Amino acid sequence: MTNPVTAVIDPATASAEIDLAAFSRNVRALAGHVAPAELMVVVKADAYGHGMMPCARTARAAGASWLGVATPGEARVLREAGDTGRLFCWLFGEDEDLVAPIALDIDLGVHHPAQLSRVVAAAAAAGRIARVHLKIDTGLSRNGCPPVLWDDLCSDARAAQEAGAVEVVAVWSHFAAADEPEHPANPMQIAAFHAAVDRARAAGLAVPIRHLANSAAALGMPDARFELVRVGIAAYGVDPADGELAEQAGVPLDPVMRLRAHLIATRAVAPGTAVSYGHRWAADDATVLGLVPLGYADGIPRAASGWGTEPGASVAVAGRRAPIAGTVCMDQFVVDLGPDAREEAGDEVTLFGGADSPSASDWARVCRTIGYEIVTRIGNRVPRRYSGGAQ
Ligand SMILES: Cc1ncc(COP(=O)(O)O)c(C=O)c1O
Structure with missing residues (x-):
């Protein structure tokens, strides 16, 4: 079987x-x-x-x-x-x-x-x-x-x-x-x-x-x-x-995979609010947090976590970069959208591979790995949606 x-x-x-x-x-x-x-x-x-x-x-x-x-x-x-x-x-x-x-x-x-x-x-x-x-x-x-x-x-x-x-x-x-x-x-x-x-x-x-x-x-x-x-x-x-x-080499290459998600929730938090497992990140100032419904079960490296002393990976949201706040969990992680954020649940974030987003190589640098691992490890639970080409 x-x-x-x-x-x-x-x-x-x-x-x-x-x-x-x-x-x-x-x-x-x-x-x-x-x-x-x-x-x-x-x-x-x-x-x-x-x-x-x-x-x-x-x-x-x-x-x-x-x-x-x-x-x-x-x-x-x-x-x-x-x-x-x-x-x-x-x-x-x-x-x-x-x-x-x-x-x-x-x-x-x-x-x-x-x-x-x-x-x-x-x-x-x-x-x-x-x-x-x-x-x-x-x-x-x-x-x-x-x-x-x-x-x-x-x-x-x-x-x-x-x-x-x-x-x-x-x-x-x-x-x-x-x-x-x-x-x-x-x-x-x-x-x-x-x-x-x-x-x-x-x-x-x-x-x-x-x-x-x-x-x-x-x-x-x-x-x-x-x-x-x-x-x-x-x-x-x-x-x-x-x-x-x-x-x-003068060879133009375009990213093939764009990993994206909808924010599941946003919330305004007070200075000092600690976030995610281990409380390894806390808001310096009042800010807005966003919840992204992907985690290490989906191939998001836990090494991309944003801890106080070690900044993590970032996602792109409405033309801005939002860093990961705290520990990446099995199914979800939190991003710091900043104090003036207007995003709400249902708004789109791109983790990597978009026109104005971080690349797989950017994630790899943060996680001390290679772009190969970032794209290859995206798990089976994440649906692939195809456009263009011979499907
Ligand atoms: C034997 C062999 N050939 C070719 C390749 C392709 O390598 P790359 O993805 O660096 O082009 C691999 C990938 O690991 C490999 O194991």
């Missing part, structure tokens, strides 16, 4: 507004920027919280020749919904069924000779040739074939290819610090990648496709683009490096 359908918040009360037209523009801009390399749009983790199927359809319509996901389960959902294009997945456990993904024409990442053996067996069971992408660890030390096993993996893959079990379509790897363009790991990883491709070719593999770049590298490292790039966060309009890389 899998999770039952989650009960959601009334979309009038709070929602994540997903602008698929913006997503489509971002995908087109990125495809143009990286050409002649092809673009894989990464739609794992429910398209970074934006909703996998609407984003996948929109990405295809905007010209993404590849989609990428982490798990075979995600890939299967795409196939079952009718996606027929090139589709790559790279993360599966020892006991996972690989027959179904091969039967569904899904390309698999392979990072170990033992894993290749499993793919070969699964290909035989599926009665198909499995398309594989061999992953070399160039320095992330996460997955990827350890360099000492690379020659074995390549020679096993060549043998499996000659036996008609697999087709090795690519060699690939992943950056550790592409969001820091000056980081010394970047040139070292590119050099290690070239060396691994050379060794694969020396082992008799053609390696028609090489892919290494994520969003940051696709934007800022032309020598890492090769034949294919795997772009996630930039397609969702969030800069991979705190608002700097896309602008430097």
Whole structure:
């Protein structure tokens, strides 16, 4: 049994507004920027919280020749919904069924000779040739074939290819610090990648496709683009490096998710009024508080709380910024609307992603995390409402 359908918040009360037209523009801009390399749009983790199927359809319509996901389960959902294009997945456990993904024409990442053996067996069971992408660890030390096993993996893959079990379509790897363009790991990883491709070719593999770049590298490292790039966060309009890389690359990106809610209540309070759990914030002067019906159960980080000594994140309300007052709770948080506020229950606040609102990167800075986490963690209880694009 899998999770039952989650009960959601009334979309009038709070929602994540997903602008698929913006997503489509971002995908087109990125495809143009990286050409002649092809673009894989990464739609794992429910398209970074934006909703996998609407984003996948929109990405295809905007010209993404590849989609990428982490798990075979995600890939299967795409196939079952009718996606027929090139589709790559790279993360599966020892006991996972690989027959179904091969039967569904899904390309698999392979990072170990033992894993290749499993793919070969699964290909035989599926009665198909499995398309594989061999992953070399160039320095992330996460997955990827350890360099000492690379020659074995390549020679096993060549043998499996000659036996008609697999087709090795690519060699690939992943950056550790592409969001820091000056980081010394970047040139070292590119050099290690070239060396691994050379060794694969020396082992008799053609390696028609090489892919290494994520969003940051696709934007800022032309020598890492090769034949294919795997772009996630930039397609969702969030800069991979705190608002700097896309602008430097001259690629306009628009936020795709706008997280908004109606105020549930407002109230005028006297100086000294303490607010929310732990009483970690108190009004210096008379002010007006607003109640926002989203909390950490919905992915609002508790680290965004506004405590006396540590200011929290802000929301946008009627063209102004209103800081979070006190601790973010499970379902709600309070904002300080200021002494002259005229807002009342039912008025709109934008948490992030609006034209004149904070960005996901602004929230990430306050919460000492990355924009990726801010958008991806928005919970299932928050309804997604779509506009534009291929829904
Ligand atoms: C293997 C792999 N490739 C590509 C991506 C896309 O990265 P980004 O969202 O930085 O473009 C990810 C995301 O984490 C990934 O794990």
